Amino acid sequence: MLGVTILGNNSAIPAHGRHPTAQIISTQDDLLLFDCGEGTQIQILNYKIRRSRINHIFISHLHGDHYFGLIGLLSSFALLNRVQPLHVYGPAALQGLLDQQFQLSEIHIPFPYHFHAIEKDGLLLETPNYIVSCFSTKHRIECRGFIIRQKKRNRKILKNRADSRDIPFNLYALLQEGKDVTLENGTVIKNEEVTIASPPPKSYAFTADTLFDPSLIEQIQGVDLLYHEATYPHALADKASARFHSTTKEAAEIAKRAGVKKLLIGHFSAKFDDTSAFEEEAKEVFPYSEAAIEGTTYLV
Ligand SMILES: [Zn+2]
Ligand SMILES: [Zn+2]
Numbered sequence: 284m285l286g287v288t289i290l291g292n293n294s295a296i297p298a299h300g301r302h303p304t305a306q307i308i309s310t311q312d313d314l315l316l317f318d319c320g321e322g323t324q325i326q327i328l329n330y331k332i333r334r335s336r337i338n339h340i341f342i343s344h345l346h347g348d349h350y351f352g353l354i355g356l357l358s359s360f361a362l363l364n365r366v367q368p369l370h371v372y373g374p375a376a377l378q379g380l381l382d383q384q385f386q387l388s389e390i391h392i393p394f395p396y397h398f399h400a401i402e403k404d405g406l407l408l409e410t411p412n413y414i415v416s417c418f419s420t421k422h423r424i425e426c427r428g429f430i431i432r433q434k435k436r437n438r439k440i441l442k443n444r445a446d447s448r449d450i451p452f453n454l455y456a457l458l459q460e461g462k463d464v465t466l467e468n469g470t471v472i473k474n475e476e477v478t479i480a481s482p483p484p485k486s487y488a489f490t491a492d493t494l495f496d497p498s499l500i501e502q503i504q505g506v507d508l509l510y511h512e513a514t515y516p517h518a519l520a521d522k523a524s525a526r527f528h529s530t531t532k533e534a535a536e537i538a539k540r541a542g543v544k545k546l547l548i549g550h551f552s553a554k555f556d557d558t559s560a561f562e563e564e565a566k567e568v569f570p571y572s573e574a575a576i577e578g579t580t581y582l583v
Pocket of ligand 1: 492
């Protein structure tokens, strides 16, 4: 499975019960955290996320609304005597910031802790089941978005049918790879007789903070779910570009041109209480748009 739980959908200043950016990505193996705005660990508690399952944290950029929650979360991991390794990926300068905070607060990290400085676009993490990579966005300071792509999975064996054809266990690996097999008595078993295809691999892209930037389209082409910031309604397009942010219609335009299946918008300006108008505007350009809601898990 691949799911995205929104912990924060607001921009720089918390308002109207909304929090700064943080998202939990659920995979079949573990949890990932994309950005860690202030209050993230409280939101993790509010939505009963199993924090011990978070193995990888990715920070898009060093505006506070995307990482001010990190030192708190790491401190709690230390106090809770976490044992499993934790990997943090972010701008190189973040490492020094965290180290200084650990040092000044005399925080001892009892678990294996690995900081990975993001210095270029491309692959960040590869596991047997998924790949995470990053791409640059156009923002006031260096900023990167992230994409998680599931790997293609092997075919599934239909146990009843395999048993009825007396297929020995040692031929299963070949069947899972999609090959036909020959039994000892010479009978050829066609692959499709005893297997079915696994669900197609899914993908999710998070564009962090960005200006309207058509060069992103190539990076996020065809993803199943896209989260694109829409800090302002489209009437404030000038303000959005002056502040290196996007509007509802700009986010939707990127989604439409990239051929994504679904768009989530967020990073809403604190000036606006009701986000339904944001959703309506985005839908005018791209019908499969939704305003992200905190605490909601979107299955990819
Ligand atoms: Zn931001
Ligand atoms: Zn920013």
